[in-house]
Amino acid sequence: MKKSYKIDVDCANCANKMEEAAKNTAGVKDCVVNFMALKMNVEFEDGADPKAVMQDVLKNCKKVEDDCEIFL
């Protein structure tokens, strides 16, 4: 399952950090962050609950970049 989320982040470097943090979150199969469009496309593992997984993704992204936001 794939879902797209609107994000807020200040630069391409931090967008990359968010992408890495999301990829390292349990339940996430793959993640691509598009800084120009301020969008995060997340592919979830089979059976993962996107709502629960995205709470962890947000937490992990805030760890690497506290000035970012994901609009869930």
Ligand SMILES: [Zn+2]
């Ligand atoms: Zn930055």
